[in-house]
Amino acid sequence: MIVKTETVSGVARRLNVTVPTSRIDEQFEARLKRAAKNVKINGFRPGKVPMSRIRADYGPGIRQEVINDIIRDSVFEAIQQEKINAVGMPNIEKVDLNNDGLVYEATVEVYPEVTVKGLEDLSIDRKTSEVSDDDVETMIENLRKQRQTWAVTKGMAKKDMQVTFDFEGTVDGEKFEGGSAQDFKLVLGSGRMIPGFEDGIVGMKAGEEKVIDVTFPEDYQAENLQGKAAQFKITLKQVEKPKLPEIDAEFLNLFGVSEEEGVDKLKADVRKNMEREVKNSLRQQLKQAAFNAVLENNDVEVPNAMVTEEIGRQRQQMLQQFAQQFGGAQQNFDQSMLPDELFREQAERSVKLGVLIGKVLEDAKLSVDQERVKAFIEETAQSYEDPTEVIEYFNSDKQQRAQIEAVVLEDQVVDHILATAKVTDQTISYQDLIKEQQAQRAGR
Incomplete structure (x- = not known):
């Protein structure tokens, strides 16, 4: 087998491979003989079909199989012979069977050779x-907030309080899909709603109603509402203020600390x-x-x-x-x-x-x-x-x-x-x- 290698790029090599005809003929004849032992043709006993008939009926298909297998095997032999550090599967092109033998080109990517600069x-x-x-104190405070409960208050709604309310929104006087809800819970300042919505609730008390004016962002997910001015009727039902747990035995136990350890x-x-x-x-x-x-x-x-x-x-x-x-x-x-x-x-x-x-x-x-x-x-x-x-x-x-x-x-x-x-x-x-x-x- 003759192999000539040329550099296509820093990470690609092209191999021009020539496999001698003798290798093809040898494998072709061997497969033809194996086929003759198993092929069934009407009028002939198994294993008694003349080779001329086998060659005529099955020869072209068997030869193509041999060529395909030789390309598959020889390309990896060529890569190994040329000591190429190949990456991925080679790409086979320009396959030809002529007087020189089986000739084809194989382009293969190679592991890059690099030099790391100083x-x-x-x-x-x-x-x-x-x-x-102070960082430790802040973290413990965050741990308390993660386990906070809510206590109903008759006072005004403020940032970080949780409110329960009904709302109904309109654009140009018309209701729109997703613009209303009942018993909706929201922590003020969480940023869950569009700009201006939560600020409009601040200062309200349970039992109050209010209409707030807001504008949907230009990049709002619903295209039909992008940049639109809207009104929301708010009916506030409940205001709750956060209640942090005491750092007592129960709280300490949550983190594997005993009351004695404190x-x-x-x-x-x-x-x-x-x-x-x-x-x-x-x-x-x-x-x-x-x-x-x-x-x-x-x-x-x-x-x-x-x-x-x-x-x-x-x-x-x-x-x-x-x-x-x-x-x-x-x-x-x-x-x-x-x-x-x-x-x-x-x-x-x-x-x-x-x-x-x-x-x-x-x-x-x-x-x-x-x-x-x-x-x-x-x-x-x-x-x-x-x-x-x-x-x-x-x-x-x-x-x-x-x-x-x-x-x-x-x-x-x-x-x-x-x-x-x-x-x-x-x-x-x-x-x-x-x-x-x-x-x-x-x-x-």
């Missing part, structure tokens, strides 16, 4: 944060959880900053086959999330609603980053630090009721441990990058850190 040129911001006593133990546990959250968040932010810097400083061409595979992985991940949210209905979800273009940008970025980080790993000769894996597992286990059981689980489940090893190896890559790059430290408050997290989630 890490010393990278500029990375590293944020630090500490949990203050509030100080609750604060200590809350601080510990917050500090763990801060550590994980800052580690993720730093990892993201380091990887972004590497990606922005290195332009890399990646094979479409790798991008396509990553798109499939991300689509499957989204379908699994849908299945969890909607009770396992993944198989019934219309996948046409998740076209490739929805994932392409992120998939290309992930593939490029994977190639670059893989090169950093290779150049630095990094391998998984098992001591760091052990420490990571132990730290993770502390957030569970029975840490020992969790540690045993991660150590015995190969797949789970492999996932942790991958995270630890990424952390090692980040440490390697930071050791060389220009790093600027920046202190950020816990509250600002939380706001950044919320903004990032909202932007996904």
Whole structure:
């Protein structure tokens, strides 16, 4: 077999392959003989059909099968012979059978060969944060708010109070679909309604009626209401003010703290959880900053086959999330609603980053630090009721441990990058850190 290789691009190679006729003839004759043993033709006993008849009736089909199989086998032999690091399936073109033999072209994408530019040129911001006593107090207050109840009041409705009311809306004097409801409950200030609606209820008391004027936003989901002025007749039925639970034995017990251990133990546990959250968040932010810097400083061409595979992985991940949210209905979800273009940008970025980080790993000769894996597992286990059981689980489940090893190896890559790059430290408050997290989630 003769193979000539040419470079089409940084991630593609074209192979011109010539397979000698003798290989085709040899396999053709062997298959023809096997067929002769099994073929049934009227007037002949099994195995007694003349070869001339077999060749005439079945020869063309068998020869085509042989050619197809030889192309399939020889293209991978050629890839291996030329020591090509192929990605995805080769594309076969220009197949011809002539005096030279079986000739065809095969275009195959290859794993990109990259050089990561000097890490010393990278500029990375590293944020630090500490949990203050005020942050702990705020968190405990939030825990109380999450478990608040409501107490009926005869006073005026104010922000953060819950109101129950009937409403009926009109546009140009006409009622519209979805514009009315009875016994509707709303926490004022929650932002659930269109601008001006909740403000119009503030100051009302139970039993009062009021007509408020509002304007639907220009981007409102119902096109027929976009930008329209509307009136809503409000009949307020009930006003309730929030009632926070006392930090008593019952409240402490919700968080595994006994009355004897008291509030100080609750604060200590809350601080510990917050500090763990801060550590994980800052580690993720730093990892993201380091990887972004590497990606922005290195332009890399990646094979479409790798991008396509990553798109499939991300689509499957989204379908699994849908299945969890909607009770396992993944198989019934219309996948046409998740076209490739929805994932392409992120998939290309992930593939490029994977190639670059893989090169950093290779150049630095990094391998998984098992001591760091052990420490990571132990730290993770502390957030569970029975840490020992969790540690045993991660150590015995190969797949789970492999996932942790991958995270630890990424952390090692980040440490390697930071050791060389220009790093600027920046202190950020816990509250600002939380706001950044919320903004990032909202932007996904």
